[in-house]
Amino acid sequence: MVEAYYHDDNDLVDFREAxxxxxxxxxxxxxxxxVIYKFLNTQDKVDSLAKERNYKNRDTVNISLLSFKNNEDxxxxxxxxxxKEHLHEDEEIRYIxxxxxxxxxxxxxxxxxxxxxVESGDLLIVPAGIYHRFTLTTSNYIKAMRLFxxxxxxxxxxxxxxxxxxxxxEYLSSLLSCN
Ligand code: KMT
Ligand code: NI
Numbered sequence: 001m002v003e004a005y006y007h008d009d010n011d012l013v014d015f016r017e018a019x020x021x022x023x024x025x026x027x028x029x030x031x032x033x034x035v036i037y038k039f040l041n042t043q044d045k046v047d048s049l050a051k052e053r054n055y056k057n058r059d060t061v062n063i064s065l066l067s068f069k070n071n072e073d074x075x076x077x078x079x080x081x082x083x084k085e086h087l088h089e090d091e092e093i094r095y096i097x098x099x100x101x102x103x104x105x106x107x108x109x110x111x112x113x114x115x116x117x118v119e120s121g122d123l124l125i126v127p128a129g130i131y132h133r134f135t136l137t138t139s140n141y142i143k144a145m146r147l148f149x150x151x152x153x154x155x156x157x158x159x160x161x162x163x164x165x166x167x168x169x170e171y172l173s174s175l176l177s178c179n
Pocket of ligand 1: 134
């Protein structure tokens with residue numbers, strides 16, 4: 001079962017550590033923020049979901065020390081980019097093939113980080129305009145499929161500029177209308 005909890009916000013500790021505040025978060029709470037979690041144990045199931053939601057593109061990323069030719073600084077530089085609070089203008093799916101990682105999802109109602117630990121078979125549908133960030137765990141390895149509705153777009157819009165982003169504002173108003 002996927003693990004989700006509020007982040008302890010202790011920035012003195014490496015972000016790849018668990019940072020578990022001890023306060024769990026349910027899938028229902030994630031759902032209220034527009035984040036859908038599924039466990040899909042076959043690629044076929046992922047393909048059907050992609051078809052249902054009209055996703056036309058995908059790629060696979062491998063993030064590990066090895067993928068950075070054992071250059072720890074290069075890996076860390078990449079992780080620092082992923083760990084910046086950002087959003088994307090399209091809904092995007094992440095499907096974990098191997099290894100593990102943490103997706104931190106901004107709970108914009110309570111203004112807190114929710115940490116979701118993802119492993120092989122976990123799938124997250126991340127709505128357009130939601131603030132999030134990503135890191136590896138201390139295992140330093142993940143293989144994930146990124147699914148895009150249209151062209152593979154990997155553009156991240158960082159906070160604080162993204163506060164003014166139209167997609168972000170739409171996302172926030174969608175939260176208000178269903179809570
Ligand atoms: C994101 O949106 O920040 C990511 O998806 C990070 C890398 S995918 C495992
Ligand atoms: Ni992102």
